[in-house]
Amino acid sequence: MKAPRAFSDWMLRWLGSEWDEFASALEQPPLRAVRLHRVSVQPARHGDPAAADGDSPLAAAVTLPVPEAVRRELGDPVPWADGGYYIAPDSPLGRLIYHDMGLYYLQEPSAMAVVAALAPQPGEWVLDLCAAPGGKTTAIGRALAGSGWLAANEIHPGRVEILAQNLERTGLEATIFQETPERLADALGPCFDAVLVDAPCSGEGMFRKDPAAVAEWSPDAPARCADRQREILGHALRLVRPGGRLVYSTCTFNPVENEQVVAWALRHHPVEVMPLPEWPGWTTGQPDWADGDPRLLHTRRLWPHRGLGEGHFVAALQVLDTPRDRNARAVRGRGRPQNPVRLESWWDDLLSVPVPESWRRPLWRGDFAYTRPPRPLPDGLRVLRPGVPITRRLRDRMEPLHALAMALAPGAARRSLALDEAEAARYLAGEALADSGEKGWVWLHVDGLPLGWGKRAAGRVNNLYPKGLRRPGVIG
Numbered sequence: 323m324k325a326p327r328a329f330s331d332w333m334l335r336w337l338g339s340e341w342d343e344f345a346s347a348l349e350q351p352p353l354r355a356v357r358l359h360r361v362s363v364q365p366a367r368h369g370d371p372a373a374a375d376g377d378s379p380l381a382a383a384v385t386l387p388v389p390e391a392v393r394r395e396l397g398d399p400v401p402w403a404d405g406g407y408y409i410a411p412d413s414p415l416g417r418l419i420y421h422d423m424g425l426y427y428l429q430e431p432s433a434m435a436v437v438a439a440l441a442p443q444p445g446e447w448v449l450d451l452c453a454a455p456g457g458k459t460t461a462i463g464r465a466l467a468g469s470g471w472l473a474a475n476e477i478h479p480g481r482v483e484i485l486a487q488n489l490e491r492t493g494l495e496a497t498i499f500q501e502t503p504e505r506l507a508d509a510l511g512p513c514f515d516a517v518l519v520d521a522p523c524s525g526e527g528m529f530r531k532d533p534a535a536v537a538e539w540s541p542d543a544p545a546r547c548a549d550r551q552r553e554i555l556g557h558a559l560r561l562v563r564p565g566g567r568l569v570y571s572t573c574t575f576n577p578v579e580n581e582q583v584v585a586w587a588l589r590h591h592p593v594e595v596m597p598l599p600e601w602p603g604w605t606t607g608q609p610d611w612a613d614g615d616p617r618l619l620h621t622r623r624l625w626p627h628r629g630l631g632e633g634h635f636v637a638a639l640q641v642l643d644t645p646r647d648r649n650a651r652a653v654r655g656r657g658r659p660q661n662p663v664r665l666e667s668w669w670d671d672l673l674s675v676p677v678p679e680s681w682r683r684p685l686w687r688g689d690f691a692y693t694r695p696p697r698p699l700p701d702g703l704r705v706l707r708p709g710v711p712i713t714r715r716l717r718d719r720m721e722p723l724h725a726l727a728m729a730l731a732p733g734a735a736r737r738s739l740a741l742d743e744a745e746a747a748r749y750l751a752g753e754a755l756a757d758s759g760e761k762g763w764v765w766l767h768v769d770g771l772p773l774g775w776g777k778r779a780a781g782r783v784n785n786l787y788p789k790g791l792r793r794p795g796v797i798g
């Protein structure tokens with residue numbers, strides 16, 4: 323990797339005697355890692371994986387044992403990430419059926435610290451403001467375990483679709499916005515317990531991994547990015563409830579986009595820096611690279627020559643409860659659902675567990691129904707998905723959507739069919755399957771882990787796996 327000359331000159335100035343180590347670390351191949359989802363090496367619950375566990379129909383509330391084909395690919399745990407493991411450079415995890423089934427997310431190891439810093443708690447309302455492709459959103463969703471409100475925003479039209487696909491694959495219920503931070507803050511106000519700003523940045527931490535990041539870097543990129551970061555951060559803070567928290571992170575090294583942006587927030591907003599854990603291999607932020615404010619020592623940096631990752635900066639800010647803000651709490655509240663549409667008999671045919679209120683009284687947009695977020699969404703916001711897409715109304719029937727299958731816990735569907743790994747690969751490639759059980763919609767799974775819907779009739783199960791997702795080469 324040949325770093326741009328101006329970048330090297332700058333870093334030499336900042337790093338001084340550490341420069342040589344940093345420069346030689348940039349010559350090494352990047353590290354790869356995976357964060358488990360749906361499954362764990364030590365699952366909290368055992369028993370028959372295909373059986374319902376409690377009343378929850380939500381996959382996000384259930385953790386199953388990791389399949390052997392995945393377990394054997396896992397290396398050392400990533401010390402700061404629950405469920406994070408290093409993997410070999412040539413690991414086939416991205417090509418296995420289990421990737422398509424949302425059992426893990428391939429993620430750069432230092433990026434995993436960002437959600438560890440946010441520490442989402444079950445029941446909280448959490449917004450990921452710069453969310454695509456969704457690495458951190460899916461980690462937040464996992465921590466919320468199907469409770470609270472997961473909201474994700476992505477401004478870029480192409481990237482927001484990828485975010486939606488990743489949330490669907492990982493079976494998470496989320497509201498997906500496609501808005502500017504400014505419009506979102508104007509419309510929603512300070513209603514979130516926690517907001518993540520994983521800011522667009524000059525991407526110096528991607529240099530080892532992605533030659534395009536080197537090509538796109540220019541000497542004026544850090545200052546340009548910092549202008550945008552301050553703007554995003556200013557609006558993001560308006561979305562945090564008084565007393566709530568915001569995590570700001572980048573995958574770049576220069577202090578202009580890191581310590582200096584946090585120093586700006588401390589000077590211009592009612593926020594305090596929250597201490598973060600001392601993760602192995604991480605260093606503190608550098609107050610002397612900004613305005614000398616000692617509170618910047620609470621921020622964290624990972625350098626490729628010091629720790630086991632590509633590089634990240636993370637800061638956690640608490641939004642102070644100022645008198646001006648106190649009325650803002652009134653913005654929250656569950657909001658009464660409007661225009662309830664009753665789908666009782668459809669749900670009764672599809673599921674065998676109690677259906678949550680937000681699913682029984684979904685939001686309709688045209689012929690599509692979505693699970694209902696816990697607050698009404700103000701008019702005028704661009705919302706890609708208000709919640710999980712549940713069903714599409716066709717002329718004479720309603721068809722369950724793929725995202726619903728992926729969001730279901732084992733045992734929730736009235737009719738299910740267990741496949742082995744080879745059959746699952748054929749299903750993901752688009753083939754129909756032979757089976758002569760009861761007619762109707764069938765939830766297909768491997769050991770309780772969802773694949774999608776089939777429709778059973780006359781000795782066969784027709785394949786409803788979305789055409790755009792089919793993968794002929796997937797490894798079963």
Ligand SMILES: C[S@@+](CC[C@H](N)C(=O)[O-])C[C@H]1O[C@@H](n2cnc3c(N)ncnc32)[C@H](O)[C@@H]1O
Nearest residue numbers: 452453454455456457458477478481520521522
């Ligand atoms: C570093 S990436 C986010 C990565 C993501 N958090 C993850 O872990 O997968 C930053 C994102 O911010 C988006 N973005 C760019 N400009 C923005 C703006 N002005 N406001 C909000 N988001 C923006 C980019 O499209 C990009 O997807």
